[in-house]
Amino acid sequence: MQRRDFLKKASVGAAAGAATTLAAPAIAQSGPVVKWRLTSSFPKSLDTIYGGADVLANRLRELTGGKFDIRVFPGGEIVPGLQAMDAVQQGTVECCHTASFYYVGKDRTFAFGTALPFGMNARQTNAWMYYGGGQELVDEFYANYNFISFAGGNTGTQMAGWWRKEVNTVTDLKGIKMRIGGLGGAVFSELGLVPQQIAAGDIYPALEKGTIDAAEWIGPYDDEKLGFHKVAKNYYGPGWWEPGTCLQFFVNKKEWDKLPKEYQSAFKVAAYEANVTMLAEYDHKNPIALSKLLQNGVKLRTFSKEIMTAAYKAAQQIYSDEAAKNPAFKKIYESYGKYAKTQRAWFSVAEMPMDQFMQAQR
Numbered sequence: 351m352q353r354r355d356f357l358k359k360a361s362v363g364a365a366a367g368a369a370t371t372l373a374a375p376a377i378a379q380s381g382p383v384v385k386w387r388l389t390s391s392f393p394k395s396l397d398t399i400y401g402g403a404d405v406l407a408n409r410l411r412e413l414t415g416g417k418f419d420i421r422v423f424p425g426g427e428i429v430p431g432l433q434a435m436d437a438v439q440q441g442t443v444e445c446c447h448t449a450s451f452y453y454v455g456k457d458r459t460f461a462f463g464t465a466l467p468f469g470m471n472a473r474q475t476n477a478w479m480y481y482g483g484g485q486e487l488v489d490e491f492y493a494n495y496n497f498i499s500f501a502g503g504n505t506g507t508q509m510a511g512w513w514r515k516e517v518n519t520v521t522d523l524k525g526i527k528m529r530i531g532g533l534g535g536a537v538f539s540e541l542g543l544v545p546q547q548i549a550a551g552d553i554y555p556a557l558e559k560g561t562i563d564a565a566e567w568i569g570p571y572d573d574e575k576l577g578f579h580k581v582a583k584n585y586y587g588p589g590w591w592e593p594g595t596c597l598q599f600f601v602n603k604k605e606w607d608k609l610p611k612e613y614q615s616a617f618k619v620a621a622y623e624a625n626v627t628m629l630a631e632y633d634h635k636n637p638i639a640l641s642k643l644l645q646n647g648v649k650l651r652t653f654s655k656e657i658m659t660a661a662y663k664a665a666q667q668i669y670s671d672e673a674a675k676n677p678a679f680k681k682i683y684e685s686y687g688k689y690a691k692t693q694r695a696w697f698s699v700a701e702m703p704m705d706q707f708m709q710a711q712r
Contacts, residue, residue, distance in 0.1 A: 386420045386444035391431040393551050394424040396572050398631050402503035402624040403447040409620035418613050431549040439495045444605040451532030458672050459679045461533045463488045465592045467665040472504040472594035474693040482689045487682045496603050500621035503597040503628030508589035511566030512582035520660045529553050529565035534591025540664040557581050570639035585648050
C-alpha cells in the first residue's frame with residue numbers, strides 16, 4: 351500500500367472512531383439513570399439459559415454508558431422461578447426472563463411464546479416472531495397481563511429426557527410420573543402419563559428419590575450439569591413437545607412506557623443478541639456434553655413411531671378442542687399453524703434433503 355493511501359485511510363478510520371467515541375458519552379450524558387431488577391426462572395448454575403439475562407443486562411450497560419442498569423436475580427432469590435411472570439405482572443420487578451409455557455395453567459395461549467408440541471423449530475419460530483406477525487399476536491395477548499415481551503434465547507429442539515425404564519409402546523407410558531413443562535404434559539396425559547411441573551433445581555432430588563419416574567429439562571449440556579444420568583440411564587429423544595424453545599423477556603408495560611425511546615431501542619438490540627447467542631452456545635456445547643454422557647454409560651434411545659404418532663394425534667386434538675372454546679388461543683393458532691405449514695414446505699425443499707444426505711454420510 352502506498353504511504354499516501356495508508357495515511358488517507360488511517361485518517362478516515364480515526365475520524366470514524368472519534369465519532370463513535372463521542373456518540374456513546376453523548377447518549378450517556380443525556381439519558382437518565384434507570385435501575386431495574388430482573389428475576390430469572392433459572393438457577394445461576396445453568397450458565398447458558400440463565401446467561402441470556404446476563405447478555406441483556408451487560409449489553410444495555412455498554413449501550414447506555416452504564417445509565418440503564420438491570421440487576422439479574424436467579425430464580426428463588428426474589429420469587430420462585432415459576433412465579434417470575436406474576437412478579438412482572440404485579441410490578442414486584444420490572445422484568446423477568448422465563449418460558450411463557452410455564453403459565454399454561456392460567457391459559458393455554460401462553461404456549462405460543464415458547465413452544466408448541468410438534469410445532470416450529472428455532473429458525474422457523476424466529477421467522478414467525480420477527481416477520482410473520484407472531485410478536486404482535488403474543489403481545490396482544492400479554493396485554494391482558496400488563497406486560498410486553500421480547501424473544502430472549504432459544505435452546506433448539508430439546509431432548510425427551512431421562513427415564514428409569516424403557517418405553518416402547520403407549521401402554522408403557524401409563525402411570526409414569528414425569529417432570530415436563532408446557533402443553534407436552536397435557537399431550538402425555540392423554541396417553542396415560544402423569545405430568546409434574548417442577549422447577550429446575552428441584553428435579554434431581556425428585557428423580558433420585560423416586561417421586562418421579564422420568565424428567566426432561568433441555569439437552570445434554572444442562573442435563574449433565576444437573577446430574578440426571580446418575581439416577582436414570584435411558585436418555586430419550588426427540589423432545590417433540592419443544593422443537594424450538596424460545597425463552598422470553600417479559601417487561602412490565604407501565605415501566606416500559608416510562609423509558610426514553612433510546613433506552614427502548616437499546617433493550618431491543620440487547621434482547622436480539624441474547625436470542626441469537628443462546629442458540630449458538632447450546633449448539634456448540636451440546637455435542638461435547640453428549641459425548642461425555644455416552645462415555646459414562648448413558649443409553650441413547652429414540653421414541654418409537656407408535657408413541658410419536660399417538661402423541662401427534664393427541665396434540666392436534668388438544669389444539670382443535672382449545673381453539674373451539676378459547677378465542678385468544680384460536681386467533682394465534684390460526685396464524686401459527688398457517689405459518690408453520692409454509693415454513694415446512696420451504697424446509698422440505700432444501701434444508702431437510704441436505705440434512706438427511708449429510709447425516710447418511712456419517
